Amino acid sequence: MTESPLSAAENASTVETVVAAITEGVRSGLLAPGQRLVEADFTRRLGVGRSSVREAFRRLTADGLLAFVPHRGVSVRQLTRGEVDNLFDIRGALEALAVRLALPRLDRAALAALQARLDAAEAAGDMAAFSACNREWHALFPAAAANPQLAAMIAGLGNSIYWLQFRVLVDRDRTFATNAEHRAVTAAVLAGDAEAAERAMRAHVDGSRRLIQSLPDSCFAA
Amino acid sequence: MTESPLSAAENASTVETVVAAITEGVRSGLLAPGQRLVEADFTRRLGVGRSSVREAFRRLTADGLLAFVPHRGVSVRQLTRGEVDNLFDIRGALEALAVRLALPRLDRAALAALQARLDAAEAAGDMAAFSACNREWHALFPAAAANPQLAAMIAGLGNSIYWLQFRVLVDRDRTFATNAEHRAVTAAVLAGDAEAAERAMRAHVDGSRRLIQSLPDSCFAA
DNA sequence: TCCGATAAAATTGTCGGACAATAATGCCGG
DNA sequence: CCGGCATTATTGTCCGACAATTTTATCGGA
Numbered sequence: 001m002t003e004s005p006l007s008a009a010e011n012a013s014t015v016e017t018v019v020a021a022i023t024e025g026v027r028s029g030l031l032a033p034g035q036r037l038v039e040a041d042f043t044r045r046l047g048v049g050r051s052s053v054r055e056a057f058r059r060l061t062a063d064g065l066l067a068f069v070p071h072r073g074v075s076v077r078q079l080t081r082g083e084v085d086n087l088f089d090i091r092g093a094l095e096a097l098a099v100r101l102a103l104p105r106l107d108r109a110a111l112a113a114l115q116a117r118l119d120a121a122e123a124a125g126d127m128a129a130f131s132a133c134n135r136e137w138h139a140l141f142p143a144a145a146a147n148p149q150l151a152a153m154i155a156g157l158g159n160s161i162y163w164l165q166f167r168v169l170v171d172r173d174r175t176f177a178t179n180a181e182h183r184a185v186t187a188a189v190l191a192g193d194a195e196a197a198e199r200a201m202r203a204h205v206d207g208s209r210r211l212i213q214s215l216p217d218s219c220f221a222a
Numbered sequence: 223m224t225e226s227p228l229s230a231a232e233n234a235s236t237v238e239t240v241v242a243a244i245t246e247g248v249r250s251g252l253l254a255p256g257q258r259l260v261e262a263d264f265t266r267r268l269g270v271g272r273s274s275v276r277e278a279f280r281r282l283t284a285d286g287l288l289a290f291v292p293h294r295g296v297s298v299r300q301l302t303r304g305e306v307d308n309l310f311d312i313r314g315a316l317e318a319l320a321v322r323l324a325l326p327r328l329d330r331a332a333l334a335a336l337q338a339r340l341d342a343a344e345a346a347g348d349m350a351a352f353s354a355c356n357r358e359w360h361a362l363f364p365a366a367a368a369n370p371q372l373a374a375m376i377a378g379l380g381n382s383i384y385w386l387q388f389r390v391l392v393d394r395d396r397t398f399a400t401n402a403e404h405r406a407v408t409a410a411v412l413a414g415d416a417e418a419a420e421r422a423m424r425a426h427v428d429g430s431r432r433l434i435q436s437l438p439d440s441c442f443a444a
Numbered sequence: 445t446c447c448g449a450t451a452a453a454a455t456t457g458t459c460g461g462a463c464a465a466t467a468a469t470g471c472c473g474g
Numbered sequence: 475c476c477g478g479c480a481t482t483a484t485t486g487t488c489c490g491a492c493a494a495t496t497t498t499a500t501c502g503g504a
Contacts, residue, residue, distance in 0.1 A: 013292070013457075014457075014459095015457085038483090039484075039485075040483090048459085049457095049458055049459040049460070050458095050459085050460085051273070051458055051460095052457085052458065052459085054277075054485095054486095058280055058281070058284075059280070070235070070466090071485055072466090072467070072485080083371065086370070086371050086372065087371060089319060089369060090316070090371060090372055093318070093319040094312070094315060094316075096315070097311060097312065097315040101311065147308040147311060147312070148308070149308050149309060153312065235486070235487090236487065237486085260455070261455075262454090270488085272488085273486080273488070273489095276456095276457095277486095292456085292457090293455080293494075294495090294496070294497095
């Protein structure tokens with residue numbers, strides 16, 4: 001997870017270099033969703049052996065970033081509308097769990113951090129800053145939950161739907177709605193009301209789901 | 223996911239053969255938890271190349287069955303008490319979600335199947351049969367939920383804690399308790415009460431958690 | 445004897461080549 | 475225009491090799 005965005009050929013192993021390169025390509029849009037990735041391509045362009053490329057492919061497949069079909073190689077994963085919906089069901093349950101687990105463990109500093117991200121998101125000028133604040137706010141709960149496996153799962157879900165994230169959030173109304181939902185969760189957390197916090201987080205995930213589902217068919221796989 | 227229990231060397235690819243062999247070894251206890259697996263060992267014993275063994279290792283690592291450390295290879299995964307507890311938190315949330323999603327989709331046949339597994343579990347003579355019925359009963363919900371990703375996640379969690387399963391359930395009292403918990407979930411499902419069914423499933427998972435946590439330290443990793 | 449440092453062995457990480465198996469592509473006759 | 479066949483491209487698997495790293499064995503000194 002979370003490598004430095006560029007220059008990955010420093011202290012990392014060869015396969016991690018490849019993993020970083022592909023991740024970068026997918027996130028930057030250079031590798032389009034559904035696009036097929038050919039081993040020989042990467043061996044040449046990156047100057048590494050086939051072993052490393054194949055292992056990187058497999059690792060990214062396990063992470064949900066690539067899709068693998070026997071005898072046909074891997075391609076940048078693209079989900080159907082139904083699969084995205086399925087993932088949002090799971091995400092709702094896991095994020096709610098993260099909030100419930102995190103709540104009794106949030107100290108004064110963590111609560112302040114929550115509030116800070118909220119304020120920063122509201123004050124953000126551009127979409128990149130807004131998106132970054134949101135991600136950081138979301139990550140605070142899994143981090144505080146003292147459950148690394150849960151955090152990894154939530155991060156994995158985020159990977160799977162990342163390619164959709166930067167098609168939305170360009171909507172001014174939605175930023176306001178998102179801020180409001182985040183405020184509702186934060187308020188419940190500050191009040192120490194686990195039930196309400198869970199409910200608010202589920203509602204927030206559902207809001208995000210509805211937004212994503214409103215995208216045109218062209219954003220999804222067949 | 224879900225391979226045929228035996229005779230895996232027939233129509234499958236080489237790496238699937240290796241995967242099946244290792245899975246069998248772990249499940250049968252031939253490969254003890256924490257035991258290190260050496261590539262050269264399997265290349266010789268199974269008569270396959272290093273590529274296949276390495277890929278099988280990676281695939282099983284992604285599945286949670288093996289643990290991987292760079293430059294030190296893989297070993298049969300063994301979890302600490304805390305990690306098991308973390309997984310049970312996740313499992314509770316996901317199984318509850320599976321029940322909620324499955325409930326409106328269970329037709330007459332599925333409900334009958336639920337009841338049948340329940341009855342079979344109560345009538346089971348030996349532990350193996352009892353355990354099998356329980357697994358089948360549990361699997362009905364993810365299957366009916368029409369959410370393959372959720373089913374895969376729950377199956378993965380099951381893999382991670384499988385090595386503990388056959389250390390318990392040797393307790394006569396616990397079989398009764400398990401049956402009672404399963405009956406409670408089934409009853410709520412038959413009544414169409416999603417809230418109660420979710421609660422009952424959470425309670426069941428927690429019962430299983432308590433049982434596992436009562437095992438001695440020797441069953442867990444450091 | 446016990447301990448730490450060094451040397452040897454074992455194991456993994458990566459490369460390159462090779463070939464069979466399978467899928468994708470193009471050609472050609474109908 | 476279409477179906478069947480040959481060609482090509484790509485993946486699946488094996489092999490051998492060597493560097494990097496870890497583990498084990500050896501040995502000298504306190």
